[in-house]
Amino acid sequence: MYDIRWIRENAAAFDGGLTRRGLAPLSPSLLELDDVRRSAIAKAQATQERRNALSKEIGKAMGAKDVALAEKLKAEVAALKEEQPGLEAQERAAKEALDEKLAAIPNTPFEDVPDGVDxxxxxxxxxxxxxxxxxxxxxxxxxxxxxxxxxxxxxxxxxxxxxxxxxxxxxxxxxxxxxxxxxxxxxxxxxxxxxxxxxxxxxxxxxxxxxxxxxxxxxxxxxxxxxxxxxxxxxxxxxxxxxxxxxxxxxxxxxxxxxxxxxxxxxxxxxxxxxxxxxxxxxxxxxxxxxxxxxxxxxxxxxxxxxxxxxxxxxxxxxxxxxxxxxxxxxxxxxxxxxxxxxxxxxxxxxxxxxxxxxxxxxxxxxxxxxxxxxxxxxxxxxxxxxxxxxxxxxxxxxxxxxxxxxxxxxxxxxxxxxxxxxxxxxxxxxxx
Missing domain, CATH: 3.30.930.10 (Bira Bifunctional Protein; Domain 2)
Incomplete structure (x- = not known):
């Protein structure tokens, strides 16, 4: 099974190995799936960081007895909290699809293996x-x-x-x-x-x-x-x-x-x-x-x-x-x-x-x-x-x-x-x- 990071860094070598196996290049579709996964991870991380920052702002607002601001910030936290499961599900789905595709790809032959069909x-x-x-x-x-x-x-x-x-x-x-x-x-x-x-x-x-x-x-x-x-x-x-x-x-x-x-x-x-x-x-x-x-x-x-x-x-x-x-x-x-x-x-x-x-x-x-x-x-x-x-x-x-x-x-x-x-x-x- 391949490391998607290796494929990203060695896309030409990866596709070349598949071509020698009689397969079409796969790096574009695999990296596209990985981009979806990475994007979901980045959004989830950004959402969590925003929630953490909002929690601190809520604490300051409460200390200043600014109830209106505190309630507004809490509403934003609640909205972000509702968004989080969807991002996590998106990441899981992309990872599962990527892993499924990677599991079905044969190993790359050594350079000294003769090319052939059968x-x-x-x-x-x-x-x-x-x-x-x-x-x-x-x-x-x-x-x-x-x-x-x-x-x-x-x-x-x-x-x-x-x-x-x-x-x-x-x-x-x-x-x-x-x-x-x-x-x-x-x-x-x-x-x-x-x-x-x-x-x-x-x-x-x-x-x-x-x-x-x-x-x-x-x-x-x-x-x-x-x-x-x-x-x-x-x-x-x-x-x-x-x-x-x-x-x-x-x-x-x-x-x-x-x-x-x-x-x-x-x-x-x-x-x-x-x-x-x-x-x-x-x-x-x-x-x-x-x-x-x-x-x-x-x-x-x-x-x-x-x-x-x-x-x-x-x-x-x-x-x-x-x-x-x-x-x-x-x-x-x-x-x-x-x-x-x-x-x-x-x-x-x-x-x-x-x-x-x-x-x-x-x-x-x-x-x-x-x-x-x-x-x-x-x-x-x-x-x-x-x-x-x-x-x-x-x-x-x-x-x-x-x-x-x-x-x-x-x-x-x-x-x-x-x-x-x-x-x-x-x-x-x-x-x-």
Whole structure:
């Protein structure tokens, strides 16, 4: 969320950022609303000052026993008193209208973010490894299968039963594939806590409006969320509770950076993706994800962004998966992000890359919505913190990548070496006899 004072002082830069996002300039209409608000405040202050001055004059008139003058001044005070609520209401209405408009405006992209319209304009940053088909893996697999073909053939991935229980975009995992999914999540969580210094958190899965507003899921993306009762929402990602751990607080610089991670279920209505990825597990209403969140100072946020990306990449390297890192263009990056790197894993069954992680730096955009601040070592401030979030990674999509990259000619799936301890020594997933 933006500071209207910053917009007033940097109108051209603000509108330029919106233009790169494909939006029309908004500073004129926003500043006009702010002028109404400021005018109402000025009038209310002037009215109060006049009332205070009149009170003193009334006292003098009464002391001089000038009853007529005192009554005249009292009448003016009464008129001003009646005018005050209207001015206050005018200020509130202008502020509410301004805040509503500001809450719906996306963050300004960094200068080094490539301009573009959609995913076709994203730019590759780097890649790791080579496709399994090109390095002698998938031996004997003439036509790699997609994850749902493998899972259904093994009798351990059932979309029909899930549909009977819950409808479309759900799955029932069973037996060793269910265990493999759990193993992937535990492996990633252990890696981030034991090797990357993140603090493990087990957060609530239900949050209030303020938390969803703080990370910018509300109000713009209301239709993509699941409401739970009158007061709560199911979390679409652990980014929401983890980032909001800093809400309405003033941290010390010595505490920063805060680094949190959590393995949680996530819930999304996918209202904006009707007809996309309807087969398989790629786009589900319910899925698991290991989330990474960092809260740091403005000076360190860019460095922290690079660190977060490296942490997310580390788990894919351990799984020996081929992937590429893409810098999202202005038309494809998220609402709250200033810059985003997507990690896309190669899926042999689909013969394409698919997003498995997304790491974003948000600047003070979310911090302003949450009122999350800090004071410097020498006591200056408070200033708004910078927030970052990323997938470390999506468990379901990592499961898809493992299944497709480690499939065998007989339909079995080899278990990556790093996951074997989590599978209690199981090295291959086969159809039960």
């Amino acid at each position: 995913e076709h304009d994203n730019v590759q940053l780097h890649a790791h490894g080579v496709k399994p088909e090109e390095r002698g893996l998938l031996k004997g697999v003439n036509e790699p299968k997609q994850h749902f073909e493998l899972g259904e053939a093994l009798g351990q991935m059932d979309f029909e039963k899930a549909a009977k229980l819950s409808g479309a975009r759900f799955v029932v995992l069973q037996n060793q594939i269910a265990r493999l999914s759990r193993a992937i999540g535990q492996f990633m969580l252990d890696t981030h806590t034991e090797e990357h210094g993140y603090t493990e958190v087990n957060p609530p899965l239900l949050v209030r409006d303020d938390a969803m507003f703080g990370t910018a899921q509300l109000p713009k993306f209301r239709e993509d969320q699941f409401r739970a009762g009158e007061e709560h929402w199911l979390i679409p990602t652990a980014e929401v509770p983890l980032t909001n751990l800093a809400r309405e607080s003033i941290l010390s610089e010595q505490e920063l950076p805060l680094r949190f991670t959590a393995l949680t279920p996530c819930f999304r209505s996918e209202a904006g993706s009707a007809g996309r990825d309807t087969r398989g597990m790629l786009r589900q209403h319910q899925f698991e994800k290991v989330e990474l969140v960092s809260i740091t100072t403005p000076e360190k946020s860019r460095e922290e962004h690079e660190r977060m990306l490296a942490c997310a990449e580390a788990v894919l390297k351990k799984l020996d998966l081929h992937y590429r890192v893409m810098t999202l263009c202005t038309g494809d990056m998220g609402f709250a992000s200033q810059k985003t790197w997507d990690i896309e894993a190669w899926l042999p069954g689909q013969k394409t890359y698919r997003e498995i992680s997304s790491c974003s730096v948000c600047g003070d955009f979310q911090a302003r919505r949450m009122n999350a601040r800090y004071k410097t070592k020498d006591g200056k401030g408070p200033f708004f913190v910078h927030t970052l979030n990323g997938s470390g990674t999506a468990v379901g999509r990592a499961l898809i990548a493992v299944m497709e990259n480690y499939q065998n000619a007989d339909g079995s799936i080899s278990v990556p070496d790093v996951l074997v301890p989590y599978m209690r020594g199981v090295t291959k997933i086969e159809k039960a006899a």
